[in-house]
Amino acid sequence: MDADPYVAVHFGVSLDTDPEQARDLLLGAYHAHPSILDHPAPSVIFSQLTPDGITLSVTGYVRGPRITGDIKSDLLFEILNRLGAAKIPLSKPQTVMVGRLHDQSRAAFATTTSLLLRSSEQE
Template structure:
């Protein structure tokens, strides 16, 4: 991830891009990457470029992304009161 930021021509060298370890979870980790650009108007395009590049690099390294999980809770024996709650968890 850091190399993708360092290689992008629109990411400034100073301050240098950085990667922070944000969270450790049972099914994965969260990393935060920061890079600076010369204008806030170009951040959307650069973010898109970087996300595509990072996905390409993760696939090349055979590193899978976690898949959203759905948890369903309900009472199947009492159809008149069956209530289902779904929660999507991205990890």
């Protein structure tokens, strides 16, 4: 037996966001979409809390698997509009760059770092 088709979206919001407000916004978008089934009802789980933000996952069931891509696209546009209107920022994950610096780049990095450190000591 095949599992019921569903549309799941995962959103990271900043740590200073009220998670209940974000949950209500996500559920509102899912309930408003005509292709999301009422039963089983859409749900939101608080899936992660990290230094980068809060991750909420919302799931809603649909009638068939062939329409999930279009519905997910509709929901992403709607959720981003609602987040923007509510002034809820998305989380901004930290970027870590790992690699080897060439000798010339390494020297420039050391010079820049040294200048920044001296500048901050003078303040």
